[in-house]
Amino acid sequence: MKKLIRMAIITAVAFLGYSQANAETIWYPLPSEAYHLGDRYPEAQKLLFAFDYGHALVYERLLLRKGQITDPENLEKQILQEVFQILHNPPPIKVDEGDIAPNYVYTFPLILNLFDWSHLLHQFVLDVLATSTDRGPAMKARIQEIFNQYQANRSIAITEVCKSMLFMDGQPFSKAFRRNYPSFNLLIWTYHWFQVRLYEALMKPTQSERDQSVATEVKKFWELISDLPDSADFDMMPGMFEEAPTFSHTFPKIAASFDNNHMLHDVVSDILASDKIKPNQVRRTALTYGRMMLDPEAFKAARCSE
Amino acid sequence: MKVFTKIILTVALTTSFASTSDAAPAVSRARAAELALHRIENLVILKKIQPTHVARMRSLSLSVLNRKTDEEPAFLATAIQFPAADGSASSIQIPLKVDGKALKQVETLGSEPVSAPSWPNVDAVTLAENALHCLQGEKLDNQRPNLCVNSEIAAYGSEFSSLVLTQLSTNTGPIAVIDIRGAHASPVLRIQLKADGTPVDESPITWIQE
Numbered sequence: 258m259k260k261l262i263r264m265a266i267i268t269a270v271a272f273l274g275y276s277q278a279n280a281e282t283i284w285y286p287l288p289s290e291a292y293h294l295g296d297r298y299p300e301a302q303k304l305l306f307a308f309d310y311g312h313a314l315v316y317e318r319l320l321l322r323k324g325q326i327t328d329p330e331n332l333e334k335q336i337l338q339e340v341f342q343i344l345h346n347p348p349p350i351k352v353d354e355g356d357i358a359p360n361y362v363y364t365f366p367l368i369l370n371l372f373d374w375s376h377l378l379h380q381f382v383l384d385v386l387a388t389s390t391d392r393g394p395a396m397k398a399r400i401q402e403i404f405n406q407y408q409a410n411r412s413i414a415i416t417e418v419c420k421s422m423l424f425m426d427g428q429p430f431s432k433a434f435r436r437n438y439p440s441f442n443l444l445i446w447t448y449h450w451f452q453v454r455l456y457e458a459l460m461k462p463t464q465s466e467r468d469q470s471v472a473t474e475v476k477k478f479w480e481l482i483s484d485l486p487d488s489a490d491f492d493m494m495p496g497m498f499e500e501a502p503t504f505s506h507t508f509p510k511i512a513a514s515f516d517n518n519h520m521l522h523d524v525v526s527d528i529l530a531s532d533k534i535k536p537n538q539v540r541r542t543a544l545t546y547g548r549m550m551l552d553p554e555a556f557k558a559a560r561c562s563e
Numbered sequence: 564m565k566v567f568t569k570i571i572l573t574v575a576l577t578t579s580f581a582s583t584s585d586a587a588p589a590v591s592r593a594r595a596a597e598l599a600l601h602r603i604e605n606l607v608i609l610k611k612i613q614p615t616h617v618a619r620m621r622s623l624s625l626s627v628l629n630r631k632t633d634e635e636p637a638f639l640a641t642a643i644q645f646p647a648a649d650g651s652a653s654s655i656q657i658p659l660k661v662d663g664k665a666l667k668q669v670e671t672l673g674s675e676p677v678s679a680p681s682w683p684n685v686d687a688v689t690l691a692e693n694a695l696h697c698l699q700g701e702k703l704d705n706q707r708p709n710l711c712v713n714s715e716i717a718a719y720g721s722e723f724s725s726l727v728l729t730q731l732s733t734n735t736g737p738i739a740v741i742d743i744r745g746a747h748a749s750p751v752l753r754i755q756l757k758a759d760g761t762p763v764d765e766s767p768i769t770w771i772q773e
Contacts, residue, residue: 559701
């Protein structure tokens with residue numbers, strides 16, 4: 258009997274160890290195309306690094322002051338100032354969130370892993386799109402290969418099944434961020450818009466069209482954030498299927514997974530901004546919604562496009 | 564010669580369809596109505612219109628407009644609040660393009676309403692949005708099977724004409740009763756939601772003969 262119990266314990270420990278190792282956000286081996294987007298499109302690549310930095314920064318600020326914010330308008334101005342400095346002087350490499358947002362990293366462990374893993378997928382898909390000379394079957398197969406590797410890490414892979422808007426807008430805490438921090442919300446939606454439009458630009462058939470389209474989207478990004486909130490005319494979060502139809506029809510599962518990632522960013526912002534979630538409820542709430550992002554059935558949409 | 568004629572005819576038909584601007588809009592009526600509500604919310608958030616448009620909305624109607632080009636409005640959404648004693652009611656009109664993009668709004672301010680229900684959890688516009696999601700086949704909550712995947716409900720999505728939102732007091736608190744009319748659908752589709760926006764436990768979707 259003792260032997261049996263010992264074996265059960267060893268099996269359980271081994272299983273836990275395996276699960277943990279499997280949940281690591283380490284992509285090994287790195288794709289040969291990794292981080293080559295920046296070779297051809299340095300400004301776009303640096304903006305993507307700056308977005309990650311900006312997201313982590315706002316989450317950390319909101320978390321540290323949760324429940325004590327009396328003047329959200331003023332706080333929004335302060336954070337926007339900080340973030341615009343980052344956008345104008347973006348980091349040349351991806352910044353580790355632990356260095357700039359330690360409390361956020363501690364409070365949102367699952368969601369952070371989901372974001373990190375998904376951001377690697379974003380990056381590597383863009384790298385393949387930027388480095389492939391044609392838009393044919395070889396490139397599509399390579400992107401599929403990368404997506405398969407992403408999905409294999411099931412414990413931290415955001416589902417590729419589309420979620421309905423109810424997931425993002427139908428929770429007790431929903432819409433708190435956009436109502437309290439409208440300019441910052443539009444800045445984040447413009448980040449999402451830029452990421453989405455970058456996929457579409459890189460689907461253009463010729464190299465010169467791709468170069469021109471990326472330059473156009475970068476220019477449009479700066480225009481959209483030039484005079485917030487009026488300059489960014491979004492009533493809803495920009496979606497993949499509307500803003501990047503070519504990419505989304507070619508890679509519908511990847512598009513859905515990116516939309517879900519963007520929705521989860523809004524959910525995190527709302528959890529942090531809402532008075533309905535008390536500071537001591539944040540970690541638990543974040544875990545609940547993080548798990549929903551792994552569950553294909555949670556808030557499953559009837560279809561993806563609307 | 565026959566082949567040549569066929570080619571000419573095909574080209575002529577394709578060209579004529581491509582240049583027809585009154586083709587079916589790219590979004591359904593229910594989607595256009597939902598996008599109008601998102602615009603109203605956004606305008607309130609940005610303090611460009613009165614906040615009562617979100618808190619006190621009573622009805623939303625949608626008309627399909629004749630247009631010559633895709634740059635002209637394809638829909639006109641009108642959201643009206645509860646009426647005042649003098650009969651006036653604040654309203655907002657949102658024209659939308661064929662793809663659902665909202666254009667410049669027109670706000671009309673009425674006197675203070677005699678009585679308007681106060682919604683304790685989510686506001687009137689969000690309750691109406693949830694009902695419009697259902698017309699597009701989306702679930703009303705995450706708990707039960709999707710009650711909204713149904714061809715009869717879908718007909719109200721493609722033929723959406725108006726909705727009226729009222730509050731009903733029950734033992735468990737106020738509920739939202741949303742009566743939806745379609746341009747060609749005869750009974751009224753009634754969706755009942757709890758104050759938090761989730762469906763009521765018993766018969767959340769019913770049809771009412773007028």
